[in-house]
Amino acid sequence: MQVEQSKVKYNFEYDNKVKVCFIGAGGHSFRNIYPTFQYxxxxxxxxxxxxAERAAAYARQFGAKAHYTDYREMLQKEKPDAVFIVTSYHPDGRVQATDIALEALRAGVHVWMEKPTASSVHEVQQLIQASRESGRFAMSGLKKVFFPAIAKAKEIISSPEFGTPSSIYVRYPQSMPEFSERSDLRKLTSLLDHVYHPGAIINYLMGKIGTMSYEREPFNGGSVTNMRFLNGAIGTLHLTAGISGSSPLERLEVVGNGANVVVENGVKLTYYRNANRPAYGRSASYLVDDEVAPLHWEPEYSLGQLYNKNIFYLGYVPEVLHFCESILAGQPPQKGTLEESLEIAKLFEAYRTTPEGTKAVINEG
Ligand SMILES: NC(=O)c1ccc[n+]([C@@H]2O[C@H](COP(=O)([O-])OP(=O)(O)OC[C@H]3O[C@@H](n4cnc5c(N)ncnc54)[C@H](O)[C@@H]3O)[C@@H](O)[C@H]2O)c1
Structure with a gap:
């Protein structure tokens, strides 16, 4: 379902619903995940x-009939169709949700889990195997690919008029510790937590990375990564550690053939359609014909609309809807898949194991 183009139903308007249990009553889930269930x-x-206190408070707040402190007991007693897992990190830096998701899949329950899906390629592969063996779906909260602006950018770059997407630039503020520290997973929590965001956009828009290399600056731990995709396109990931706290975080640009698309701050989308540059030295106006003029979208923030809620424009409702609709249709999710998480885990491992200035092979061509 293209949530941005269709009418959103309210929870009570659905005849068929997915019976859900939820593991985790933390800050993020309170703000951004439980509220999506309204839609x-x-x-x-x-x-x-x-x-226990938080489990009880969240159950009361969000209308669950029961609450537990032991998720195994909950899954056994409640026998849900699906479980949402929004937990945190083990003391060794591994992702708590990975282990819980494995157990849930093996118990025959569909899984929606927040990113990061896992801290290693091997763990994502274990999830893929468990999902295949149990015939249950597992989807991660790769919200970026559900942003209306990013989904629209994907539609634009997939159109014949855009030409082959030839290069991409993604900016995201993230620090990376120096190479000698990266064998210790506990020092990589922030990178692991966030690499899934730009990683999801890169994979969604350009496909698999073939090779990559990067340079890192020692002042803030910022970095610039160059990528060659398997399809021949190229890209840059600029991890802008050191930007101001008052600055927008993200910028995205994809270049096609005579056309390009830019997403600023996650919501402002500009499509520079294929147009000739006005004659050099002789053009009094920069305004091109209407038929080829740039298209620009940004939300208005005046009306009490759904699209003005961050749970919509940051992709949370669309991703949860996609998961539920996939279950109800008996079809595996097409976005936020474990295969996408696998590609992001490969990138994360490449940062862990590749010194600056060295080329890493992410996928063989
Ligand atoms: N997509 C996004 O925009 C976004 C934003 C923020 C956080 N997150 C992700 O959400 C997750 C949670 O973040 P948070 O800030 O809410 O963390 P948090 O620490 O506030 O919440 C985690 C909760 O899980 C509970 N928990 C842990 N293990 C459990 C277990 N075995 N059984 C039952 N409960 C258990 C903890 O007690 C805690 O209440 C992280 O994976 C983080 O990366 C995603």
Missing amino acids: APVDLAAICDVN
């Missing part, structure tokens, strides 16, 4: 957190 076919049966 999705979700019947929230129970909530679990090791903190």
